[in-house]
Amino acid sequence: MNSEPNQAAASLAALRAENRTRMYARAFWGLMVRDAHVLKREFVPFLSRTLMQPLLFVFVFAYLFPKIGQGFGGAAAAGAATAAGRATFATILLPGLMAVAIILQGIAAVALPLAVEFGGTREIEDRVMAPLPVAAVAFEKIVFSSFQSIIAASVVFPLAYYIPAQPVAVHINNWPLLIVIVILSSLTAGALGLTIGTAVKPQQIGLVFSMILVPLTFLGCVYYPWASLSVVRWLQVGVLLNPLVYISEGLRTCLTPNLPHLPTWGILLALVISGSILTLVGMRGFLRRVIS
Amino acid sequence: MSVAIHIERLVKVFGGTHEVRAVDHIDLQVPQGEIFGLLGPNGAGKTTTVGVCTTRVLPTDGRVLVHGVDVVSDPPRARKSIGVVTQHNTLDRACTAWDNIYFHCRYFGMPHTVARARADELLTQFRLGERARSLPGQLSGGMVQRLQLARALAHRPRVLFLDEPTAGLDPQSRLALWELVAGMRQSGVTVLLTTHYMEEADRLCDRVAIIDHGKILVCGPPAELKRGLGAQTVLALQLDPPSQELATTLRQLPGVTQVEVTATGLRLFASSRDGLIPRVAEAAQSYNLRDIAITEPTLETVFISLTGRELRE
Numbered sequence: 362m363n364s365e366p367n368q369a370a371a372s373l374a375a376l377r378a379e380n381r382t383r384m385y386a387r388a389f390w391g392l393m394v395r396d397a398h399v400l401k402r403e404f405v406p407f408l409s410r411t412l413m414q415p416l417l418f419v420f421v422f423a424y425l426f427p428k429i430g431q432g433f434g435g436a437a438a439a440g441a442a443t444a445a446g447r448a449t450f451a452t453i454l455l456p457g458l459m460a461v462a463i464i465l466q467g468i469a470a471v472a473l474p475l476a477v478e479f480g481g482t483r484e485i486e487d488r489v490m491a492p493l494p495v496a497a498v499a500f501e502k503i504v505f506s507s508f509q510s511i512i513a514a515s516v517v518f519p520l521a522y523y524i525p526a527q528p529v530a531v532h533i534n535n536w537p538l539l540i541v542i543v544i545l546s547s548l549t550a551g552a553l554g555l556t557i558g559t560a561v562k563p564q565q566i567g568l569v570f571s572m573i574l575v576p577l578t579f580l581g582c583v584y585y586p587w588a589s590l591s592v593v594r595w596l597q598v599g600v601l602l603n604p605l606v607y608i609s610e611g612l613r614t615c616l617t618p619n620l621p622h623l624p625t626w627g628i629l630l631a632l633v634i635s636g637s638i639l640t641l642v643g644m645r646g647f648l649r650r651v652i653s
Numbered sequence: 654m655s656v657a658i659h660i661e662r663l664v665k666v667f668g669g670t671h672e673v674r675a676v677d678h679i680d681l682q683v684p685q686g687e688i689f690g691l692l693g694p695n696g697a698g699k700t701t702t703v704g705v706c707t708t709r710v711l712p713t714d715g716r717v718l719v720h721g722v723d724v725v726s727d728p729p730r731a732r733k734s735i736g737v738v739t740q741h742n743t744l745d746r747a748c749t750a751w752d753n754i755y756f757h758c759r760y761f762g763m764p765h766t767v768a769r770a771r772a773d774e775l776l777t778q779f780r781l782g783e784r785a786r787s788l789p790g791q792l793s794g795g796m797v798q799r800l801q802l803a804r805a806l807a808h809r810p811r812v813l814f815l816d817e818p819t820a821g822l823d824p825q826s827r828l829a830l831w832e833l834v835a836g837m838r839q840s841g842v843t844v845l846l847t848t849h850y851m852e853e854a855d856r857l858c859d860r861v862a863i864i865d866h867g868k869i870l871v872c873g874p875p876a877e878l879k880r881g882l883g884a885q886t887v888l889a890l891q892l893d894p895p896s897q898e899l900a901t902t903l904r905q906l907p908g909v910t911q912v913e914v915t916a917t918g919l920r921l922f923a924s925s926r927d928g929l930i931p932r933v934a935e936a937a938q939s940y941n942l943r944d945i946a947i948t949e950p951t952l953e954t955v956f957i958s959l960t961g962r963e964l965r966e
Contacts, residue, residue, distance in 0.1 A: 384729065384762060391759030398756070399747045486743040487753075487804070490707070491760035492733045653667070653710050 388493040389501055395488075396505040410469060411513040415458040416520055423451040423525035451525030453620065456612035457583035458521045462513040463543075464550045464581075464605050468574060470506040471554030473566060479650050480563030489651045499647035503555055503640060507547035514543060514612075531616050538625065539615035545632040546608040552639035553604060559646030581605030586613060588621035604635040655720070657812050657843035658683040658706060663715035665701050665867075675701040677867035678715070683845060683860075685811070688838060690858035691847040692952060694962070698867035699847035700740070703816045706845070707737045719812055733761070736805030740817035742797050744789035750800050751776060751785040754807050761808035775803040779833070795826025802833060806842070813837065815846040819853060831857060851952035863956055870959045879950045882910075886926045887954050890937060891944040892918035899940045906932055913961065918943075922950070922958065 400407060478485040488498050522529050533539055561569060580600050582590075587610050590597035600606050610623040611632065622628075660681040667673045676698045683689045691699045704710030706717050708728035717724045724731040745753050751772050758768035776782045779799045784792060792800065798818060805813060815834065819827040834857055837844055848854050854861045855875045862872040871878055892899070900912045900919055908929055911922040923929055926947075934945065948954070957963060 381730075384733070387762035388729075388760045391756060391762070394759055395745075395748070395752075395756040398752065403747075482746055483739075483741050483743050484745050486709070486737075486739065486741075487745060487757060488760065489709070490732055490737055492729045492762070494729060651709065653704070 385493040385497060388491045389497055392488060392491065392498065392501040393505055396501075400505075400509065407509070408516065411462055411466070411516060412520065414465075415462060415517045416524075418458060419451070419454065419521050419524045423449075423454055423521075423527065427526040449525070449527035449529065451521070451527045451529045452531075452617050453586060453613075454525075454584065455518070455521040455529055455531065456616050457581075457609050459514040459517050459612050459616075460546070460581065460605055460609040461578050461583055462517040463510040463546050463608055464553065464577065465574070466510040466513045466547075467506055467550030467552070467554035468557060468569065469554075470509045471502050471551055472558035472561070472569060475502070475555070475558030475647075476561050476563045476566055476569075479559070485651065495648055495651055496644045499555060499644045500640070502647075503548060503551035503643070506551035506554055507544065510547035510550050511543060514547075530619060532618055533616060534618060535615060539612075542608075542611035542615055542628070542632070545629070545636060546611060549604050549608065549632055549636035549639060552636055552643050555643030556639050556646060559643060559650050577603060577605050582609040586610070586620050587623055601631075604632070604639070607631040607635065655685050656682050656718075657685040657687070657720060658689075658845060659718040660702070660706070661716050661718075663702065663705060663717060664713045665698075665705060665710060666713045675867055676705070676712075679864075679867070679869055681862060681869065681872070683843060685843050686838075686841050687859045688834070688844040688846070688857055690854035690861040691845065691864050692849070692851060692854040692861050692956070693847075693864035694849055697849075697864045699849075699864055700816055701867075702864075703737075703814050703845065703847055707735055707814050708732055733808075734811045736808070736810035736813045738798070738801045738805045738813075738815045738818050740820045742789065742801070744797060744800060744804070746789050749786050749788055750781055750792065753789070753800060754804050757804045757807045763808070771807055775807055779803040793826075794822055795829060798822060798826065798830055799833070802830070810842070812843045812845070815844060817847055817849070819848070819850065827853075851956070855952050861952060863952070863959060865956075865960055871955070875952055878952060878955045882922060882950050882955060882958055885950065886923045886929065887948045887950055888921040888923065888929075888933060889915075889944075889946040889948070890918040890921065890933070890942060891946075892937065893941040893943060895919060896940045899937055902936050903933060906936070911958065913957075920957065922954070 475485070489495055491498065522531065557569060557573060581603050582600065583605070587597065587600070587606060590600065607623070607628050611628045613620055613622045614625055614628060658681065660679055663676050663679040664674070665676040667675055679698070679702060691702060693699050701710055705712045706719065706724060708724050708731055711725065719731050720734050722731045722734070745756065748756060754772040754775050755768050758771050763771065776785050779802065781796060781800055781803065784796060789797060789800070802818070818834070819830050822830065831853065834844060834846070846857065858875060860873060861875050861878060863870045863878070871881070895914050895916070895918050897914060900914055903909055903912045903919065903921055906929070908923045908925040908927070909921060910924055913920045921933065930945065930947070934942065953963065
C-alpha cells in the first residue's frame with residue numbers, strides 16, 4: 362500500500378538529484394568556457410610567459426655553454442652518466458624544464474589572479490554566485506589551470522628537445538603513464554596555485570616569486586636527478602617535501618627512463634597525496650576568503 | 654501572495670579581537686513583487702543582512718528562506734532565484750560588457766544561443782548597446798552600475814538584492830538607476846535594496862525597515878512611518894548655543910509634539926503649522942536665533958526621532 366507513494370517520492374528525489382547535477386555541471390562548464398575565452402584572448406602573453414624562461418635557459422645552458430666549451434652541468438651529467446651511461450645535461454634538463462612550466466602555470470593562472478581578485482577587485486564574486494557549490498568554483502580553477510599546464514609542458518618540449526647542442530635522449534616507453542603523470546602533475550600545480558593564491562595578500566605577490574617559486578625550482582630536481590643528490594643526504598631527504606620533485610622525477614621516469622629516477626609507485630603516490638592535500642587546503646582557503 | 658524573503662531571528666556576530674554584533678535578531682517578511690528598503694546609517698547591519706540572504710555570509714543564528722529555500726542548507730539552489738548588485742564593482746575585468754552578461758547566463762545554464770540573445774537584449778534595454786565591447790575599466794560609474802544590474806537580472810531571478818546600488822553615483826546616474834528599479838515593479842521581481850539615502854527609500858520602496866545597530870526599529874510603508882511621527886512639519890532652529898531652556902518653553906506651544914536638542918540648535922516636530930513660526934520666532938528671539946528651516950517630515954526625520962542621530966552622521 363505504502364510502496365506507491367514511496368516510489369513516487371523516490372523518483373521525485375532522483376529527478377531532483379539529476380536536475381541538481383545538471384545545474385552544477387552546466388555552471389561548471391560555464392566557468393570553463395569563460396576561462397577558455399579569457400585564455401584565448403590572452404594567448405600571446407600566455408605563450409610568452411611560458412616560453413621565455415625555458416627558451417633562454419635551454420639556449421644558454423644547453424646550446425651556448427657546450428659551444429663555448431664551458432662545463433656547466435658537467436658534474437651532474439657525469440654523475441648521471443656513471444649510473445645511466447651517456448646522458449647529457451640537456452637530457453636531464455628536458456623533463457625538469459617541463460616540470461617548471463607546469464608549476465609556473467599553476468601560480469600564474471591561479472595564484473596571481475586570485476590574490477588580486479581577493480585583495481582588491483572582488484570580481485570573483487559573480488562566479489561565486491553561480492548556482493554550484495563554492496568549492497566547485499575553486500576546483501574549476503584547478504582544473505582549468507591544469508589545461509594551461511599541459512599546454513605549457515607541450516610547448517616547452519620541442520624547445521628543450523631541438524635547441525640543445527648536445528643530443529637529448531628521449532624514449533617514451535609508456536604513454537599511458539606519461540599521460541597520468543602529466544595530468545596529476547598539472548592538477549597538483551593548480552592546487553598549489555590555489556593554496557598560494559588564497560593565502561597571500563596582494564601586496565605580498567612579489568614575495569611569491571622570490572620566496573616560493575625560486576626555492577621550489579632550485580630545490581625541485583629540475584636541473585639534476587634526485588638520485589644524484591645522494592652526495593648531500595640531508596638535502597636528498599629534505600627535498601622530498603617539495604611537490605615539484607615528483608613532477609620532475611615523474612616526467613624523467615616517462616621521458617628519459619635511462620636516467621636514474623624515483624620509483625614510479627612512489628612518484629604516483631606522492632603526487633596523489635600532495636595534490637589532494639593542496640586541493641583541500643586551497644579549497645578551505647578559498648571558502649574562507651569568499652564566505653564570512 | 655507568497656513570501657519571497659523570510660528572515661527569522663537572524664543574528665550575525667563577527668569574531669576576532671573585537672566581537673561585532675552586526676545583525677541582532679532581525680525578523681522580516683517580504684512578499685513577492687514588493688520593493689522593500691532597508692534604510693540605515695553605515696554599519697547598521699544592512700550589508701550583512703543582504704550578505705546572509707545572498708549566501709555569502711554565514712549567519713550565527715536564525716534562518717533565511719528565499720522562496721522557501723534555506724540559504725544556508727542549499728546555497729546553490731537559493732542562488733538560482735536571486736540576483737545581486739553589490740556596492741563594489743564586481744564586473745569581470747578580463748571580459749567585455751557583453752561577455753559579462755553572456756558568461757553570467759552560461760553559469761546559470763543557458764545554452765550559447767540563448768545566452769547570446771539575452772546579452773544583446775539586456776545591453777539594449779539598459780542603454781549599453783554601444784559599449785558592448787568595452788571593458789569594465791572603460792565604463793563610467795553609472796554605466797558600471799547599470800551593467801551590474803543588467804547582469805544581476807540576466808538569469809531572470811525572482812528576487813533582486815541591491816546593496817547600496819547608487820552609492821557614489823552622480824545625481825543623474827542615480828535618477829537613471831531609480832527609474833530602472835522602479836520599472837521592475839511591472840516585471841514582478843521582488844527587490845530588497847539597502848540604502849542610507851532616505852530619498853531613495855522614500856521614492857522607490859513600498860515598505861521600508863529602518864535599521865540601526867543590527868536591529869529593526871520600525872517597518873512599514875514610508876507614508877505610514879512619516880505619519881507615525883504625529884508631525885506634519887519639522888522646524889530646524891539654529892541657535893548659538895543650543896538651549897535646553899528654550900526647548901522646554903517651545904514644548905508648551907500649541908501643536909508642538911516633540912522638541913529635541915541637536916548639535917546646532919533645536920529640532921521641533923509640530924502637528925500644525927498655523928501661526929507656529931511667529932510664535933517660535935518670538936520665543937527664540939532672546940536665544941540668539943540664527944536660522945529657521947522648515948521641512949516636511951521625511952524618513953530621515955523618522956530616523957532622527959527614533960535614534961536622535963542623523964542618517965549620515
